[in-house]
Amino acid sequence: MAERVTVADLVENTRLDVLSGEEFLSEREITTSDISRPGLELTGFFNYYPAKRVQLLGITETSFAKGMDHAKLLDVMRHMCQPETPAFVISTQLEPSDELYQAAKEANIPLLGTKMTTSRILSNMTNYLEGKLAERQSIHGVLVDIYGVGVMITGDSGVGKSETALELVKRGHRLIADDRVEVYQQDEQTLVGQAPKILAHLLEIRGIGIIDVMNLFGAGAVRSETDIDLIVHLEAWSPEKKFDRLGNADESSKIFDVIVPKISIPVRTGRNLAIIIEAAAMNFRAESMGYDATKVFDANLNRLISENSKKGPNKQD
Known part of the structure; x- marks a missing residue:
């Protein structure tokens, strides 16, 4: 609305x-x-x-x-x-x-x-x-600015979205919204997310309650709004579920008329989700600048296969 x-x-x-x-x-x-x-x-x-x-x-x-x-x-x-x-x-x-x-x-x-x-x-x-x-849509999730990339973290309740956002804030990134993200379409290619006024600068951490991020970490730890560039979806790990390992799954979500790239990350005990999401944001930024690690890996693999083919099979004595 x-x-x-x-x-x-x-x-x-x-x-x-x-x-x-x-x-x-x-x-x-x-x-x-x-x-x-x-x-x-x-x-x-x-x-x-x-x-x-x-x-x-x-x-x-x-x-x-x-x-x-x-x-x-x-x-x-x-x-x-x-x-x-x-x-x-x-x-x-x-x-x-x-x-x-x-x-x-x-x-x-x-x-x-x-x-x-x-x-x-x-x-x-x-x-x-x-x-x-602009028309607004309320989405369940957390929005964080990571190195200038607007990352919206989604997933089921209790999966660890807010705790991950807290760790990202401690690592120097900025919180925009926790629990509910108000999203509107600025133009044909841009989505903007912000926190509802009642939730601005606040994080809910199970076992602690509500914390004021700006009060605890300073004004530099929050932003009022940011573009939504990437969606990171947290899923409980399951051996039956297949997750992308090479970065070529090309997932996306459509919000209003804008297609937003999406990646799914399995949540498992011992995984540092904050570092993983931080790396995902940096990798997204690198891809936006023209560098694709998956293509580099494919090129290296094809070159290795080509070199081995030229050598021929190993001869036995």
């Missing part, structure tokens, strides 16, 4: 200045990440006016408005100030028209400004709103 975002949140997170309507910031809700550039609307064309979007006016729109008749411009601005319109944003430190001030005040709509260019503030607002308003 997506988060609730108000104009007050937008102002705080995208460095906007409040020109008027400050008392309405918290009650105006934003329901879409799309931003409108009302150009045709200034000419009086409202057949497809996206009233639910934040309305962004730049140099082109404000320059056009300056040449309009007062009565006509006031009428247009009143049409743009619909009950569901969250806010107006004026870029490049431009001065809004008196007609926009009046119409926004009548409709209790905040009027915001910024020194940033239209392109920059458009990008900032879109990125922020897409992250906040």
Whole structure:
């Protein structure tokens, strides 16, 4: 489920200045990440006016408005100030028209400004709103940042996910979420994971209870969110179960529309899972940079077979 975002949140997170309507910031809700550039609307064309979007006016729109008749411009601005319109944003430190001030005040709509260019503030607002308003999926697991690789550890309850995360934190890596990971799709290739607010920075260790990782290990031991690059699934070891030994199983999981690489690790007494997962993250990073140890092994094996074939069978005396 997506988060609730108000104009007050937008102002705080995208460095906007409040020109008027400050008392309405918290009650105006934003329901879409799309931003409108009302150009045709200034000419009086409202057949497809996206009233639910934040309305962004730049140099082109404000320059056009300056040449309009007062009565006509006031009428247009009143049409743009619909009950569901969250806010107006004026870029490049431009001065809004008196007609926009009046119409926004009548409709209790905040009027915001910024020194940033239209392109920059458009990008900032879109990125922020897409992250906040994206559909979310709650996944049972632990999310850790290991050398810049976002690793989500999954597995049945009691398999050792939280204990492994604690060991990884002690080894200098950073915890994002324990028990529940809130996941959303940032773009076509990127998944982002974060902790629910109630569980941020906390780990549950059986026999100890809840521990605050930031309090015990410092601010450098936690992160608020990270991309999910790799899934490590912990499974109880069984002699009947076959696990990948050469690294060519090519497992994956699909979350939303993104395919995430996945590896399965058998859990058995005496195995140091933290070191194994750390090595898996480093190996994933090496593969992302073009080095594949499995291919190197295959090449070495083929070369050895070729050399032995050329020598021929050993002759007996």
